[in-house]
Amino acid sequence: DVKVTQSSRYLVKRTGEKVFLECVQDMDHENMFWYRQDPGLGLRLIYFSYDVKMKEKGDIPEGYSVSREKKERFSLILESASTNQTSMYLCASSLPSIFGEQYFGPGTRLTVT
Amino acid sequence: AQKVTQAQTEISVVEKEDVTLDCVYETRDTTYYLFWYKQPPSGELVFLIRRNSFDEQNEISGRYSWNFQKSTSSFNFTITASQVVDSAVYFCALSELRSSASKIIFGSGTRLSIRP
Numbered sequence: 001d002v003k004v005t006q007s008s009r010y011l012v013k014r015t016g017e018k019v020f021l022e023c024v025q026d027m028d029h030e031n032m033f034w035y036r037q038d039p040g041l042g043l044r045l046i047y048f049s050y051d052v053k054m055k056e057k058g059d060i061p062e063g064y065s066v067s068r069e070k071k072e073r074f075s076l077i078l079e080s081a082s083t084n085q086t087s088m089y090l091c092a093s094s095l096p097s098i099f100g101e102q103y104f105g106p107g108t109r110l111t112v113t
Numbered sequence: 114a115q116k117v118t119q120a121q122t123e124i125s126v127v128e129k130e131d132v133t134l135d136c137v138y139e140t141r142d143t144t145y146y147l148f149w150y151k152q153p154p155s156g157e158l159v160f161l162i163r164r165n166s167f168d169e170q171n172e173i174s175g176r177y178s179w180n181f182q183k184s185t186s187s188f189n190f191t192i193t194a195s196q197v198v199d200s201a202v203y204f205c206a207l208s209e210l211r212s213s214a215s216k217i218i219f220g221s222g223t224r225l226s227i228r229p
Contacts, residue, residue, distance in 0.1 A: 033216075040122070042204060042221035058216075090158065101148060102217055104158040 003027070004105035006091050012111045019078040021108050023091030029103075030096040032074035034058075034066060037088040037107070049074055050096060081112045115140050115209045117220035125226040126195055134190040134223045136205030142166075146208040147181065147188045148217065153201045164188065195227045 007022035025032065031050050035043040035058075045058030047066040055066050063085060067075045074093075078085055088109050092102040116139040126132050138147065149161040162172065164181050172179045176193045192199055205220045 035219075040221060042119075043219040045216060048216065088156070092158075101160045101163055102158075103160070104150075107156045 004091055004093055004103050006089075006105040006108050008108050009106060010109050010111075012113065013078075013081050014113055015082060017078075017081050017112075019081050019110065019112075021076040021078075021089055021091075021110070023074045023076070023093075023105055024072050025074075025091075025093040025103070026072065027093060027103065028071065029093035030071070031094045031102075032068065033092040033094075033102065034064075034074065034076045035090045035092065036060070037090055043090065046076065081110075083112050086110060086112045115142075115207060115218045117205050117207050117218055119203075119205055119220035119223050121223045122221075123224045123226070125228060127228050128197060129194050131191060131193050132195050132225065134192075134203050134205075134225065136188045136190065136220060138186050138188065138205070138207045140186075140207060140209070142209070148206040148208070149179065149188075149190050150204045150206060150219075151201045152204065152222070158204065161190075192225075195225075197227045197229055200225060200227045 004025045013019050033048040034046045037043050044060050046060055046064050047058050049055045049068040052071050065077045088107050090107045091105040094102040118137045145166045147164045150158045151161055152158045162179055169181050178191045180189045202222045202224045204222045206217045209216045209218055
């Protein structure tokens with residue numbers, strides 16, 4: 001059974017803290033993605049990675065960075081968390097093809113106070 | 114620009130009614146894929162269907178059916194004889210091929226509530 005796991009379901013952090021969100025997939029997928037989901041806005045792509053150490057900005061990369069040192073792991077980093085980064089964060093992975101559907105993790109609900 | 118529009122923000126129906134979720138897309142690509150995902154209250158998005166741009170045949174899977182019409186750039190999803198377990202947020206999505214990797218553009222979602 002395919003699996004994408006995220007390190008936490010719920011996280012509460014203070015403004016200015018450095019935050020790490022971890023995502024691990026066991027499907028040997030080349031592509032991995034980080035989205036944030038906000039009411040009325042659907043899923044918006046923050047960053048994606050198409051190979052180890054390779055990354056590309058998505059639609060809303062400001063305030064975020066990513067790291068992919070191993071194929072199965074993709075980390076999202078909030079360098080200095082702000083309240084407007086309170087959101088649901090979803091990780092996904094896929095094969096490297098236009099028709100490769102994405103497999104999603106359960107999400108991390110991050111609250112920044 | 115690539116875009117997916119789900120004009121229905123929320124739909125509420127009584128169990129056993131049929132319900133259709135609308136999806137309209139915009140793309141410059143001639144080859145693309147369309148998807149529907151379901152997000153139940155647990156939060157994890159679940160893949161439902163993929164359809165490529167060259168296949169306009171409607172698809173039926175149990176109580177679910179999909180109607181793809183290139184002429185109107187629509188990919189609508191119908192649930193027949195709805196059940197409470199169908200309550201979820203449904204996302205329509207469009208693949209986008211970039212130089213480095215394919216991406217998926219999601220619509221804003223339709224929240225479907227099925228009342229007993």
